[in-house]
Amino acid sequence: MATAEQIKSLIRSHFDQDREQFTTIALQVAAHEARKGHSSIAHEIRGLVDKGKFSPVKVLPLHREFSDFILPSSPKERLADIVLNVEMEFRIKRILKEYRQQARLKKYGLSNRRKILLAGPPGTGKTMSATVIAGELNLPLYTVLTDKLVTKFMGETSAKLRQIFDIMRERRGVYLFDEFDAIGAERSRDNDVGEMRRVLNSFLQFLELDDSDSLVIAATNTPKILDQALFRRFDDTMHYSLPSEKEIISLIKNRLGEFMPASLSTKAVANIAKDLSHAEIALACDDAIKEAILADKNRITATQLRAMLEERKEAYGH
Known part of the structure; x- marks a missing residue:
């Protein structure tokens, strides 16, 4: 049987949502049982751990009113499925590591990177990176189609944004704001209208106040037109380029x-x-x-x- 310390550590890591620590301790218990000659129990524990690692992501259905601009999915992609340069791979691994060990960071008053801006030319791996992050963390991916989010009716887009951030608190996942330029363009642009300035202000406010366990990822092909205030609201900005x-x-x-x-x-x-x-x-x-x-x-x-x-x-x- 597991030792008292191992049982306490399992319970603690479960309530701290420290998946990596929970897995490590479970494997230690399996090794402990194997050393005592309980090979069948050890094998069963390892099997349960492996099943937990690769179990399919459960995506809860969204209300019909969100189906036009939020696409839910259950990614299975992993880091091995994407080709990145050394720096970008390191930065994605850092996001994953901080998320998996967020409980340890919270003990020191720190939070994990969970608001990420991805910028670069089309087809360079931004959407795939968000998909891989969701797949690695075994989280559902909710792709927000910002071009469909924006409407011509005053106040409606901001109201929808508020609802999305409310959903983030209720349903943990990776929320990808694709084609982010639609709402993130600089507020002082000559062709801008007052309503879009209000939408961007609302997004900035919601993003700053968001304290959910979800990851917020925004992807843009044209970072130069984004409002500078956005960059201060994100924990990390990753610039993508054509492959070497x-x-x-x-x-x-x-x-x-x-x-x-x-x-x-x-x-x-x-x-x-x-x-x-x-x-x-x-x-x-x-x-x-x-x-x-x-x-x-x-x-x-x-x-x-x-x-x-x-x-x-x-x-x-x-």
Whole structure:
């Protein structure tokens, strides 16, 4: 049986919502039982821990009035599924670590990073990063479509924002404000209208007062037009860019998997893929895989991959 200290630690970590500590202690209990020769109990405990790690996220249905601009999902993606440079990977891991150990931070009067701004060109991994964070933390992802959130009726958009922040307190999850430019544009812009200034002021106020356990992630393709006051409200700002040569090669290998050509000059392919985003490269790989499948082949050819990358460059005007 577990020791008294282990039982107390399990209870404490459960009520502190320290998932990582809870898992660590549970595995220590399993090891303790294994040393005593109780192999079946140890195996069962490890099985329960593994099941808890990878159990599907339960997404509670939202009221119908929110279904037009909030899309709930249950991400299964993990860090291994996304290609990032070393700095960006470190910063996402830091968000995950602080969330998992938020109870320890609270003891010192500190809070985990939970309000994140993602900025960069389209297709560079912003939405995927939010998806991975939700998947790693086993939390539901609620994507807020800000372009559909905004209405022409005075006060309605701010009222909807208030409701979203109320939901954050009730339903813990990752809330992604996609296409954030729709409400985050600088208040002094010449083409701005008074109503949008009020919407942005409301968002700033709600964000500052929010003390829920949810993560708030805003994604923008054009950070230069965002109001400067926004940057002070977020705990972290992450700037995304087009993939480097090393990232292009890693992305192609990850995406193609078993369909990877037997012979491929990765440097030459990376040169072709230069100026393409992560999403564009992934789509080119998918197109090549589809051609191989329909041709009853279990691998693509280097020629197919190069052709699909060139096609993407032409389609996007690169």
